[in-house]
Amino acid sequence: MSTLIKGGTVVSATGAQAMEVLVDGETIAALLAPGSEPAAAAERGSERVVDATGKLVVPGGVDGHTHMELPFGGTVASDDFESGTRAAAWGGTTTIVDFAVQSAGEQVRERLETWMAKADGNCAIDYGFHMIIGDVNEDSLKAMDALVHEGITSFKLFMAYPGVFLSDDGQILRTMQQAAGNGGLVMMHAENGLAIDVLAEQAVERGETDPVNHGLVRRAEFEGEATYRAIQLAKVGAAPLYIVHLSASQALENVAAARDEGANVFAETCPQYLYLNLEDHLGAPGFAGAGYVCSTPLRTRHEHHHADLWKGLRANDLSVVSTDHCPFCMKEQKELGADDFRSIPNGIGGVEHRMDLIYQGVAAGELTLPRWVELCSTTPARMFGLYPRKGVIAPGSDADIVLYDPDRPWTISVDNHHMNLDYSAYEGIEVSGKVATVISRGRIIVDDDQYLGHKGDGQYQRRELCGYLQ
DSSP states (O other): OEEEEESOEEEETTEEEEOEEEEETTEEEEEEOTTOHHHHHHHHHOSEEEEOTTOEEEEOEEEEEEOTTOEETTEEOSOOHHHHHHHHHHTTEEEEEEEEEEOTTOOHHHHHHHHHHHHTTTOSSEEEEEEEESSOSHHHHHHHHHHHHTTOOEEEEESSSTTTTBOOHHHHHHHHHHHHHHOOEEEEEOOOHHHHHHHHHHHHHTTOOSTHHHHHHSOHHHHHHHHHHHHHHHHHHTOOEEEOSOOOHHHHHHHHHHHHTTOOEEEEEOHHHHHOOIIIIITOTTTGGGGGOOSSOOOOTTSSHHHHHHHHHHHTSSOEEOOOBOOOOTTTTGGGGTTOGGGSOOOBOOTTTHHHHHHHHHHTTSSOHHHHHIIIIIHHHHHTTOTTTSSSOOTTSBOOEEEEEEEEEEEOOTTTOOSSOSSOTTTTOEEEEEEEEEEETTEEEEETTEEOOOTTOOOBOOOOSOTTOO
């Protein structure tokens, strides 16, 4: 089917312009000047015309960090690939890159096949995978080479969670060296997990078991130190490095310094670190703070983390906004840690709200429209080897397109979100602007507050190497 999107303002990472978009089947055929003869001919010949008057026409969002169906702490993330990708579609995200997980004693290939089977035939939008390497050994290092050739081109390590995922400095260095040889991108959860566990044990011994202690023991200094250490290991290993879910000013300072020196160091942050804080959310009365337990943790509002992160987004010291979507319900899941914050499953649900929340940076003057698109669509597509198939409205690209209404205010609530989650971490936040229409590979899947997509609409995406390293 051919579709003409007319009357809107097309926004790219380089600017905004009134243009009409011609879609042919699953791909974008042309960008046309409004009122031109080609545009008029396209309208006459199109099977469907979509009126985007007053709307921003932007490339579908690419969320490079989600965890659907992730086992954690004796339970499993409440969104599966069906419900989580449907919620993502509602929020204007048309591609996710999730994580296949290898833990100690497991084979990389078997674990990848397990995650592929979970997603196959269930996703509402397109999807790809990173690989978590939780057991660095000769077999897993060799498996990295094979996976790069198969479109799994990024690998996540942890400096946290001793006994579960933590890799020591030697294992990290060996992984960096392997990535230097195969072209892969190493992603790092940068926190000093051994030091965190000491403070956590001491807190519990003092009877300090409430959720707020999760943030108090995961000190910003530990994130800053681990980020610096990861950068140095990447330098010696001659590999590119991508810091996930950066939350602390100290960590950002180290990333900025490395980038100023020309290092291939990149970092993402997430909406929770721009909007939520330790005192008001993680430290909420009673057990309510459990809903805000995530790692890295929310930071104190008495310091300047929020302002520094917004500045980092403007200055490109932070390259991407992802969600680290890893939802657990309060009932029966977060409640596992009712007597000990260490047992609260770590994660916040937000895959549905990323585009809206970062657009608020535009409304508030923190970001430009092109920078919004760059952070949420174009750069993650380039970073994770999906560009120009994804992340841009251009001839030949997939017709993943969002019509965004900048003049439609609404309020985020558990009552109106579509995630499989019994609370909202962003409850009561007033948003200026709302997704109006979502098109995934030429098919309208969300329109006028109606979901028109289906389970299995999404296709697996083989990824190329990081577009910033070619």
